[in-house]
Amino acid sequence: MLSTQSASVVRATLPAVGASLGAITELFYRRMFEERPDLLRGLFNRANQANGAQSEALAGAVAAFATALVDHPDERPDAMLGRIANKHASLGVTSDQYRLVGRHLLGAVEELLGDAVTPAVAAAWDEVYWLMANALIAMEARLYAEAGVENGFVWHDMEIDERTEESPDTASFVLRRRDGLPTEPFLPGQYVSVQVELPDGARQIRQYSLSAAPGHKTWRITVKRERSTDDLVPEGEVSSWLHAHARPGRTLKVSLPFGDLVLPDGDGPLLLASAGIGITPMLSMLDHLATVSPDRPVTVIHADRSPAQHAHRLELAELVHRLRDASLHLWYEDRAAEWYESFGDAPGEPGTPTAHVREGRADVSGLLLPKDTTAFLCGPLPFMQAVRSDLLAHGLGPAAIHYEVFGPDLWLSK
Ligand SMILES: Cc1cc2nc3c(=O)[nH]c(=O)nc-3n(C[C@H](O)[C@H](O)[C@H](O)COP(=O)(O)OP(=O)(O)OC[C@H]3O[C@@H](n4cnc5c(N)ncnc54)[C@H](O)[C@@H]3O)c2cc1C
Ligand code: HEM
Structure with a gap:
């Protein structure tokens, strides 16, 4: 929790800092990589630096954290922090690196906002940084301990x-x-x-x-x-x-493996919705379910450009077939009928896994889903946003909808 004196300073300066966060994070990375070019070549993703996605993700996370501190001082945005900590752990980020990041991040605030950064303002934002950093360091320490490794040896x-x-x-x-x-x-x-x-x-x-x-x-x-x-x-x-x-x-x-999008235990109904290469975590979940809980009700949705472009399509159908209470809904932008040819059988022939195959964009609004469904989404952001809106309209609560972004999570902080 922020100290009382810092809370009022952060509240007063949040609009100005928030409005400049994009420029601050960009300058932060520039200054940090000037001092440590090895980090850009050896740790950070240079495509995400070139296209600005990582700057945006960092700005969004800092803004969301600072806003939460002043608006809901008794709650910590653990979902957001957990996602970042898992990504950091998978990269082997170490606790001592937080000093370097903090120095350049606060240096960028001072360089960009100039005289507006009085000693009190600098101290308040330093406190915000270290609250966030220490929360991440603690989560990462726990992840490393659970994985049985020393700080960063992944x-x-x-x-x-x-x-x-x-x-x-x-x-x-x-x-x-x-x-x-x-x-x-x-x-x-x-x-x-x-x-x-x-x-x-x-x-x-x-x-x-x-x-x-x-x-x-x-x-x-x-x-x-x-x-x-x-x-x-x-x-x-x-x-x-x-x-x-x-x-x-x-x-x-x-x-070592990390990540916070994981299948919950229990026997409640599930929805797994993926598009394109977003199928990968769903395959792992389905493979696991087929072995440990084949009776669990599961609705599987996948969207792809065409059956030929759909990686693991036979495996997906076979995994769904191994579950006793599961249905498979496929949407292809093109050539949907070729899905059946994959099996060398006509639709409905014995032995052919059954699927509802349609042409066009995925539309889950017509599906019958139990109200206590837990949903997992993975695919391009527009796909996940559309599915999430449909699920909310369907009556699913926001807490029941989980997702993975195959890049810096620009959704979390929006
Ligand atoms: C949790 C998670 C799980 C993932 N799981 C999978 C998975 O199972 N399978 C999978 O295939 N991928 C997965 N990904 C994505 C994967 O990590 C990579 O992002 C992906 O393989 C692309 O990496 P790359 O190095 O080939 O492309 P990069 O070089 O990182 O480029 C990424 C994109 O940015 C564009 N780009 C690069 N430089 C510029 C520039 N200067 N200006 C504009 N655009 C630019 C490229 O054209 C490309 O489209 C996952 C990502 C995450 C975060
Ligand atoms: C309080 C401090 C920090 C914050 C708020 C922060 C925030 C973030 C965020 C929001 C992401 C994107 C996560 C995602 O959506 O997947 C990220 C990724 C990353 N962070 Fe941090 N981070 C901090 C400290 C550090 C430190 C100390 C290092 C090590 C030098 C580091 C290295 C990285 C790397 C390498 C990535 C992945 C970049 C990419 O894939 O483009 N971070 N961080």
């Missing part, structure tokens, strides 16, 4: 055991530990970070959801290749590298 060598092309743009990689031990446990829905060394010597890290259930001796990730769409949008650095170079026998540096 990386280990994994060997690629198998590679499978799942669609023209996606490949899955089965990973096993180089020391022969079983892979660490994780919760369905969690992800790992993968680091690769690029041709210019930079080390870049990206997250990939585990796309099969825990409990196997191996992990599996599925990577969509981010292609260049025009001269202004380059191809994705890590996904293209993995598609070009990651073959069986090669070793990758992979983090």
Whole structure:
């Protein structure tokens, strides 16, 4: 909780600081990377720096935290902090790095707001920073302890055991530990970070959801290749590298699993809604459910460009088929009828997994969902926003709708 003197200063300066937060976080990163260029090449995602997404995510998180401190001093925005802490833990962020970030963040506030930053204002925002930093440091310490590692030691060598092309743009990689031990446990829905060394010597890290259930001796990730769409949008650095170079026998540096989008225990009804590569955490959840609770009611929704582009489409249908009380609803923008051809059978033939296949944009408004459904969403932001609106209109409470963004979470703080 903020001290009384800082609370009034933060309340008074929040509009001015809030209005400049975009510029503050941009300057913060610029100044920090001037001092420590190794962090941009070896820890931070340089695409998110180039397109401004990480600056926006940081500005949004700081604004949301400061607003919560003055508006609801007795509540801490733990959902937001937990999401950040899991991302940090998957990158091996260490507690001592918070001093460097704090120095540059507060330095950027002073540099941009000039004389308005009196000693009292600087002290109040320093307090906000350290309340947030210490909450994150404590959460990260707990995550590291639960994973059984020291502060930030999350990386280990994994060997690629198998590679499978799942669609023209996606490949899955089965990973096993180089020391022969079983892979660490994780919760369905969690992800790992993968680091690769690029041709210019930079080390870049990206997250990939585990796309099969825990409990196997191996992990599996599925990577969509981010292609260049025009001269202004380059191809994705890590996904293209993995598609070009990651073959069986090669070793990758992979983090332990982290992530806060996890399946709740119990037997309540579930909705799993994904689009495109957002299918990966859902596959892990379904694989897990099919093994441990095949009677749980589950509605599965997936949207994709066409059946041919839909990675893991047969596996998805088979997993849903293994659940006794589940339904599968598929929406394709194009060529929906080709889904049936995947099975070499006509719709409704014995042995053919049944699905409701439609052409067009996903529309969940017509589905019959129990009011106590817990929903999990993963896909592009517009898809998730549309599904969430439909679910709220359906009577689901906001707390029952969980989601994962495959990038800096720009939704959380909006
Ligand atoms: C929790 C989580 C789970 C994830 N799970 C998966 C998963 O299971 N499977 C999966 O495939 N992905 C997953 N992702 C996404 C993944 O981490 C990467 O973001 C993705 O592979 C793209 O990385 P990249 O290095 O190939 O692209 P990047 O190089 O990071 O580029 C990303 C995008 O930014 C654009 N870009 C780059 N530079 C610029 C610039 N200067 N100006 C404008 N645009 C630019 C690129 O064209 C590209 O479209 C997940 C992400 C998160 C956070
Ligand atoms: C109070 C301090 C901090 C705050 C508020 C903060 C906030 C955030 C936020 C909001 C994200 C995006 C999370 C997401 O949506 O996935 C993020 C990611 C990240 N943070 Fe922090 N952070 C802090 C400290 C640090 C420190 C000390 C480091 C280490 C130097 C660090 C390194 C990173 C990295 C590498 C990412 C991922 C960047 C990317 O993928 O583009 N952060 N942080």
